[in-house]
Amino acid sequence: MKKFLENGHKKTIFTRNQLKLACMGSLIFGIAPHVFAVENGGAITPPGIYDFGSGMTPPPSEYGALGIRFVNVQATTLKDNDGNKSAVKPDFDFNAIVFAGLKMTDLDFLGGKYGFAAVVPMIDISMDLSIPTPVGNIEQSGRSTALGDIQIIPMVVQWNPTENLWLKTEMMFQLPTGSYDPDRVINTGVNHWTFQPSLSMTYMSPTGFEISTSSQVNFNTRNKDTDYRSGTEFQQDFGVGQHIGNWIFGIGGYVYKQLTDDKSETLTNGNRGQAIALGPAIGYVNFRNPIPTIYFHAYKEFDAQNKTEGTNIALRLGMSF
Helix, strand or coil: CHHHHHHHCCCCCCCHHHHHHHCCHHHHCCCCCCCCCHHHCCCCCCCCCCECECCCCCCCCCCCEEEEEEEEEEEEEEECCCCCECCCEEEEEEEEEEEEEEEEEEEEECCEEEEEEEEEEEEEEEEEEEECCCCCCEEEEEEEEEECCCEEEEEEEEEEEECCEEEEEEEEEECCCCCCCCCCCCCCCCCCCEEEEEEEEEEECCCCEEEEEEEEEEEECEECCCCEECCCEEEEEEEEEEEECCEEEEEEEEEEEECCCCECCCCCCCCCCEEEEEEEEEEECCCCCCCCEEEEEEEEEEEEECEEEEEEEEEEEEEEC
16 A cells, blocks of 8 residues: 555555545445336436445545535336337436535444444436327326435444455335325435445555445335335445546446345235446546535446436535534
């Protein structure tokens, strides 16, 4: 690690805390609003949030770390249970501004450092559907602009077992605060609780080559208005890249897989969703000046089942105070 920092930053040696600060976006952008409910063919919490620095958190500071994330997800393809294009034609557009706050402390907990966080999303989401029938297409449209489901993270634990390895675990609760009406085509909330434990890791070689990954499982409660319970979901996000000076260049993506069937009186096939995504990811970190870190990625989904298949573009900024 010391060799990388000397060679990549004109022989200026940085502390571990400075390096953590540079990658603080890994937690404060780690939670964001859903694209769809599993109930409607998507994920409850979105895959593709983590890339570089997944296992890192910023060091303790007086006011904590703040972040903002801009997200755009678009899809014009809906895949069925066999991974084939559905006859239903969607035109889906999701935009969000996500505000996040994280406070790391000096408190020792489970052998690591303890912290807590919260995330508040504002969402603009629209959907146009063309549904073929024997007598012609039925057109449905909907749009909702409102608060999404707020997420509370009462436990964040950070470990740094070696100079080049960082580990982090989180326990998150997603609250049903988003706008919801069962008669609407689209909603900014899913109308149920979600509990999500996760484990993340970052390894960085002495030459600045980074491998980061984050695994999480979503446990969902029942939607009381529709009597529908979405199945348990697994999400694996990753990023692989090379640090060159203040820049990080690489690729990122995710694997999303529903582990258990949805449950509903009218459901016959379990409605298990899945998708894989891959694309370029870059970041900019200035170790010398207290300016925000900047990360950007553009992912393309493929191999989807029981969900839309499209693109995921995100820009995130983070800073400690």
